[in-house]
Amino acid sequence: MLRQQRKQELKERIFRHAVQLFREKGFANVTIDEITQSCGVAKGTFYNYFPxxxxxxxxxxxxxxxxxxxNLERYALINGIKEKLLTLFRDLFQKYAVNAGLAKLTITEILRSPLLMQEEFNVINKFEKLLDGLLNEAQRQKQLPSYLASADVAAVLAGLYFHALLAWAASVEEAWQMQAGFERRFEVIWEGLKMRGEFA
Structure with missing residues (x-):
């Protein structure tokens, strides 16, 4: 357990030093040698954590x-799928607010690189599956109408979320403004769903 904790701490140290260099010099101008020198690790150690x-x-x-x-266990304790989803998205937006500069840098660099975009799509697909699981459970509990494919609703909500992130990354808005805009649009979608079915 202690060994695993040390590995995680080392990975986080490499991550923090790299991010600091990215902020100072720009992502494209930072080399792996500079990262390893900054955090005092060998190049091989870097590659153990980041290919x-x-x-x-x-x-x-x-x-x-x-x-x-x-946090899925915590979300399970929340009554109603709408509140579960809003809590999940608020948690995510809060994480971006804490690391706003890094988040904007990350989003910008991902958009510049086809390779990074490809890998980011894998993360997006996993996120959609996570949402799909929550929505599917809500359908079983009659909190969402069954005529909707939960995977489609998950894709729409994930699209709304990532749209909010992209718009925020390209703007001078604060993270709370990104969250507020997302929640307004979420309400539009939710009202549309309510028009077709009986649920809260």
Whole structure:
């Protein structure tokens, strides 16, 4: 257990030093040698945790997904699918607010790289499956109409979420403004669903 904790701490240290360098010099201008020198590790150690420099940026999205997965038990205690979903999205937006500069940098760099975009789609697909699981359970509990494919609703909500992130990354808005805009649009979708079925 202690060994695993040390590995996680080392990975986080590499991540923090790399991010600091990205902020100072720009992602494209930072080399792996500079990252390893900054955090005092060998190049081989870096590659044990990140197969290439771009993987550091993808780690942020993966961490968000892991945090969401870890909170599923907490979400299960919340009554009503609408509140579960809003709590989940608020948690994610809060994480981005804490790391706003890094989040915007990550989103910008992912958009510039076809390779990173390909890998980000894998994260998006996992996120949609997580949402699909919550929505499917809500259908079993009669909180969502059964005529809707839960995977389609998950894709729409994930699209709305990632649209909010992209718009925020390209703007000077604060994270709370991104969240407020998302929640307004979420309400539009929810009202549309209510018109077709009887649920809260």
């Amino acid at each position: 290439r420099k771009e993987a550091i940026l993808l780690d942020l999205g993966q961490m968000q997904l892991e945090v969401t997965g870890e």
